[in-house]
Amino acid sequence: MNRNLQPLSLTIMGKEYKIACEPEERDNLIRSAQEIDEQMRKIRDSGKIVGPDRIAVMTALNLAHELRSAKNQNTSLTRSLNECMGNMLDKIEKVLENK
Numbered sequence: 001m002n003r004n005l006q007p008l009s010l011t012i013m014g015k016e017y018k019i020a021c022e023p024e025e026r027d028n029l030i031r032s033a034q035e036i037d038e039q040m041r042k043i044r045d046s047g048k049i050v051g052p053d054r055i056a057v058m059t060a061l062n063l064a065h066e067l068r069s070a071k072n073q074n075t076s077l078t079r080s081l082n083e084c085m086g087n088m089l090d091k092i093e094k095v096l097e098n099k
Contacts, residue, residue: 012040
């Protein structure tokens with residue numbers, strides 16, 4: 001068990017949640033809770049979805065979708081970068097062979 005864990009109190013849609021976290025994770029968790037709170041309030045205020053459970057599920061789906069999209073984009077960008085680096089390496093090797 002990690003002894004560096006410290007209690008952190010987060011409020012999401014008026015409810016308090018206490019969690020234990022590493023000191024270096026504190027700021028990220030606070031920002032994450034603020035984003036979740038903002039998303040849940042936006043969904044609630046739209047009036048299209050009623051009930052905290054449904055609002056929480058829709059928020060989780062939206063955030064998971066954003067995360068999946070970002071991961072897919074990152075994978076695509078990494079692939080493109082690797083391809084560009086490979087092409088540059090080929091060109092450099094050809095130039096060096098001709099000297």
